[in-house]
Amino acid sequence: MVENLSEKHNGDIAWGSSGPLREGKGSTYEGGLRIPSIVRWPGNVPAGRVSDAIFSTLDFMPTFANLAGYEMPSDRIIDGIDQTELLLGQSEKGAREDFFYFCQNEMHGVRTGKWKLILPDRQKFYNYVDDKGSGQIELYDLDSDIGESTNLASENPEIVQELLEKTRDFKWPQKMQEHRIFLNN
16 A cells, blocks of 8 residues: 555646646545536526535435435434526525535534534544644635635634534434445445
């Protein structure tokens, strides 16, 4: 097994470039998570529309359930949000107010609107992630700093407090699922 995957690929990331975004695949910085999506559904999804709203793969199940007329179970935490109105062009910003960033069942941060907070003292990372951050609270304005290069935490203590409160109020499931990806036989 190669200890440092960046050495194996002469410093290049084997799965591509994240362009102006910080870090890459597996990271909870934007370069590890932010990807474009294309939706085509003639007569339902407006053609040529562009949106910067957050639509996570977590949102597929509740959105598609609603579109199919299926009622979501109420006996468990569903981490996705119904984004039908966003998908059909009836909402510009979508239904998602917050997005929580995780790595191996450890919360790494939260985003609300343009603000993204990275929590201090994160412990869990995939072995190929080089940039593990400062170890301190980090706050970024993603509207003006998509590359997460300027930590604004000290200039915005009220926003830091608001976002920290959201992480404290997060509803965790009673039992965490296995974080590894594997196939059952």
